[in-house]
C-alpha cells in the first residue's frame with residue numbers, strides 16, 4: 083500500500099480543493115419564546131407600529147433549504163432565506179411614518195387637508211417640483227445648502243398651488259420660503275403685468291425682500307419691481323402700460339394710492355400670488371396697521387385662482403379668522419412653538435429702577451465695552467432722537483432711525499449700519515419687523531416693549547440664520563404690566579427668569595390690547611439728567627476737535643450746544659402737544 087492509499091483510507095475518501103467553501107449558515111433552532119413575551123426585532127423597523135412593519139415570515143411557515151453535496155459522507159449545508167411580503171397599504175403607512183418622523187425632528191406642525199410632504203433637501207425641488215436649475219444654482223451661491231424647516235414645508239405647500247398661513251421664528255428663512263415657489267411658478271417673464279405681489283409693512287423690509295428676490299431670480303429674466311415714486315407710476319403700471327414687470331414688492335399704502343387714482347393706476351388682475359410678509363402687522367387695526375388697505379388690495383387682485391401666503395414670526399387670531407373666512411383649502415404651518423422668541427438669543431431682564439437709571443446702566447455697559455453692531459430700541463421717534471442726542475458725544479459711532487427721517491436718510495443709515503460704519507443704531511419699531519442686519523450681536527430694549535409680540539420681533543434682529551445673539555431688556559417700576567408675558571417668552575426660549583416674575587398677576591385680554599396700543603408715558607431722556615456742566619465740556623471738546631464740526635459716519639454734522647439742544651427739544655415738545 084503506497085502512501086496515497088494509506089492517506090485515502092485515513093481521510094475516508096475526503097476531497098480537498100483550493101476553492102473556498104460557500105458561506106454556510108448553521109441551522110437555527112427556533113427561539114424559545116415564552117407565550118406572553120414580545121419578541122422585538124433589532125432592525126430598522128424599530129419603533130414603528132406593529133401594523134407598519136414589513137411582514138417577516140417565521141421559520142416553520144416556509145424555509146428554503148439549499149443542499150450542496152460534496153461527496154457521500156459530507157453533511158448537508160442549509161441556507162435559510164427569509165421572504166418579506168409588503169402590501170401597498172403597509173408601504174404607504176411606512177412612508178407616512180417617515181414623513182411624520184421628519185416633521186417631528188424639525189418641529190413642523192401642519193394643519194389642513196392633504197398636506198404635501200416636506201422636502202429634506204433643495205434637490206427635491208428639482209426632482210419633485212421641477213424648479214429651474216438656474217434657481218438651484220442661485221440658492222447655492224447665496225450659501226443656502228439645506229432648507230430651513232419653514233422652507234421644507236412651505237415650499238411644497240405653495241408649489242402644489244395651496245394658500246398658506248405660516249408662522250416660524252424670526253430669522254428662520256421665511257423670505258425664501260415664499261419667494262422660491264413663486265419663482266418656480268412664474269418660470270419666465272411674461273407680458274401680463276404683475277403676477278405676484280408681496281406686501282411688507284415698511285419700505286426698508288420691501289427693499290430687503292427685493293434684494294433677496296433679485297439674487298434668486300438671477301439669470302431667469304423675471305422682472306422684480308419695488309414701488310417707489312407713486313407719481314411716476316401711472317404711466318408705468320396702468321392698463322395701457324406694456325406690462326414690463328412680473329413681481330411687485332411694496333408697502334400697502336403705495337398700492338392703495340395707485341388703486342384710488344382715476345383711472346386706476348395699477349392693474350392687479352393678473353396676480354396669481356398675494357403674499358403678506360409680517361401678516362399680523364399688516365392685519366393690525368388703527369393708525370399703525372394696514373387692515374383697510376389690505377382689504378382694498380385683496381379686492382383688486384380679482385383673478386379667481388388667486389392664492390394667498392401669510393407669513394410671520396408671530397401669530398394672531400385676526401389673521402387666522404380672516405383666512406378661515408376668505409381662503410378655501412388653506413394650510414397652516416407652524417414651526418416650533420407659536421409666538422416664541424428664537425432660542426439662539428441669550429436674553430436677560432435688567433431692573434434699572436428709573437429713567438435716569440436706564441441711562442446710567444446703558445453708559446456703564448458702553449464703558450465696559452460692547453461688541454458692535456448693536457441695536458437699541460426705544461418707544462417713539464422723540465425718544466429715539468433724545469437718546470441719540472444724549473449719546474452722540476460718547477465717542478461711539480452712533481446714529482438713529484425713525485419715521486421722521488426722510489427716505490434718503492433712512493436708506494443711508496441702513497446702508498451704513500450694514501457695512502459697519504455705524505456701531506450703535508438707536509431705533510423705533512420701524513425696523514423691528516423683518517429687517518435682516520447680518521451679525522447683530524446685541525439688541526438692547528432701552529424702553530420695555532409694549533407687548534410680547536413686539537419683544538419677539540425686536541429680539542429677533544439678532545440670533546439669525548443659525549448665529550447666536552444677545553438681548554438685554556431694561557425695566558422699571560412703570561413696566562410691570564407687561565413684565566409677566568415677556569418673562570414667559572424668555573423662559574420658553576430657555577433663558578432663566580426670576581420665579582416671582584412668572585407668579586405676577588395676569589393682565590386681562592382687554593388690558594393687554596390697550597397696553598399694546600398706547601405708548602407709556604416716560605420721563606424724557608435728555609441732557610437735563612446729566613450735569614449741564616459735563617455736557618458743555620464734552621460739546622466744547624468735540625467742537626474744538628472738529629473745528630466747529632463733528633465728523634460722523636463720514637459726514638459732517640454741526641455740533642449742537644446744550645442751549646441749542648434744549649431749544650430744539652422744547653420746540654419739538656410744543657409741536658407734539660399741538
Ligand SMILES: Nc1ncnc2c1ncn2[C@@H]1O[C@H](COP(=O)(O)OP(=O)(O)OP(=O)(O)O)[C@@H](O)[C@H]1O
Nearest residue numbers: 226228229230252253254255256257395516518547
Ligand atoms: N436655507 C438657508 N440656509 C442658510 N441661510 C438661510 C437660508 N434661508 C435663509 N437664510 C438666511 O437667513 C437669514 C434670515 O432669513 P429671513 O430674513 O428670510 O428670515 P425671516 O424668517 O423672514 O425673519 P423675520 O421673521 O425676522 O422676518 C437671512 O440672512 C437669509 O439669507
